[in-house]
Amino acid sequence: KAIGKMQDISNTSGRTVLFVSHNMAAVKNLCTRCVVLKNGSTQFDGKTEEAISFYLSNTNFELVKDLEAISDRSGTGEAIFSRFYIEDRFGNKLEYTLNGDSVFFCFEILINKIDSYDCYLDLGFSIYNEQDELLSVIYSSYQQKIINTDKKDSIIVKCQIDSLPLNSGDYIIKGRLLNNNVESDWPKVPIGSLNVIKGDFYGTGNLGFDGSSKFLLKGSWHTK
Numbered sequence: 001k002a003i004g005k006m007q008d009i010s011n012t013s014g015r016t017v018l019f020v021s022h023n024m025a026a027v028k029n030l031c032t033r034c035v036v037l038k039n040g041s042t043q044f045d046g047k048t049e050e051a052i053s054f055y056l057s058n059t060n061f062e063l064v065k066d067l068e069a070i071s072d073r074s075g076t077g078e079a080i081f082s083r084f085y086i087e088d089r090f091g092n093k094l095e096y097t098l099n100g101d102s103v104f105f106c107f108e109i110l111i112n113k114i115d116s117y118d119c120y121l122d123l124g125f126s127i128y129n130e131q132d133e134l135l136s137v138i139y140s141s142y143q144q145k146i147i148n149t150d151k152k153d154s155i156i157v158k159c160q161i162d163s164l165p166l167n168s169g170d171y172i173i174k175g176r177l178l179n180n181n182v183e184s185d186w187p188k189v190p191i192g193s194l195n196v197i198k199g200d201f202y203g204t205g206n207l208g209f210d211g212s213s214k215f216l217l218k219g220s221w222h223t224k
Contacts, residue, residue, distance in 0.1 A: 004205070006030060024052050024098055025198045029205040053088050056096045065192075068110060072188040079119050080185040081175050082154065083108035084192035098199025099166055099216060105159045107175065111149050121147040122178040123157055127171050127194065135171070135214055139178075165216045166196045 007030060010017045019030055027034060027048065034051030036044040044054040067081045086094045087104040097103050111119055124139035138159070140147060149155055171194040177185040198207050201216050208216065 023198070024055070025200045025207055028052060028098070029200050050090065052098070053090050053092050053094075056088070056092075056094050056098070067187065067191050070187045070189060070191075073186055074188070075177065075183040075185040076179065078113035078179050078184045079109050079111050079121055079149070079177055081107060081177065081187060081191055082110040084173060084175070086192075086194060087158070096195045096197050097164065099164050099168065099196050100199040100201035100203070101164055102160060102162045103164050105161065105173070107157045107159075109149075109155050109157060109177070111153050111155065113179075118151055119149040119179045119184075121149065121157075121184070122181070123147060123159075124176045124178075125159070125191075126174045127166075128174065128190075129214060130170055130172070132172065135166075141178075163201070163218075164196065164199075165201070166194070167214050167216055168196050168198045169214065170195050 006017045006019065009015050017030070019027065021027055031048045034044070034046070034048050035042055036051055036055050044051050065083070067083060073080070083106075085106050086097060087106050088094055088097070089102050089104070094103070105125060107123060107125070109121065109123075113119065122139055122141040124137065126137040127135045129135055140157075140159070147155070147157055172190045173192040173194055174189075175185075175187065175191045176183070200207070202208065202218065
């Protein structure tokens with residue numbers, strides 16, 4: 001209601017509203033321009049979407065870790081996970097992401113076998129909640145995508161998820177690689193995490209029920 005009132009004032013009364021908040025969903029829904037401050041100094045001044053991306057990118061946060069050092073894993077080792085991170089559509093590595101936004105799950109793959117034939121990888125990853133309960137799993141082969149490594153010694157594979165449908169919370173990412181339908185790498189520990197905060201998932205300013213459900217749904221509503 002407060003956001004709606006501020007929108008009415010700015011749209012109908014010709015007034016400028018200065019809105020100060022850490023609530024990215026409210027900022028995205030209300031503001032046409034943003035200034036990001038840190039210790040009293042301007043860090044960014046520009047378009048709202050780019051400002052939110054800048055704010056969510058924490059340069060002091062270690063966004064990637066050395067997955068090659070994981071000892072508890074199975075597979076042939078011909079191709080293994082070496083890094084995992086989350087990006088937005090601007091290419092910024094994120095510590096946090098908003099639900100409803102497009103995000104990229106990024107996997108750096110180290111190729112240990114480069115010979116007369118290429119590796120043909122089927123990359124799978126799964127999302128778990130903090131209680132280690134499986135929420136979803138996807139393999140590239142589900143969408144008829146097999147990744148040709150072109151005899152490179154490393155590649156980066158990105159999976160774009162549009163309108164991220166996860167509710168706010170912390171999630172665990174696990175991964176598995178198949179090469180020519182044979183298991184190449186399966187770390188038995190998480191390869192990364194996903195931290196989701198409230199966004200304008202519905203595009204209406206209504207952030208929905210703040211309950212314990214993990215998935216958010218959009219529907220087409222009809223009457224007869």
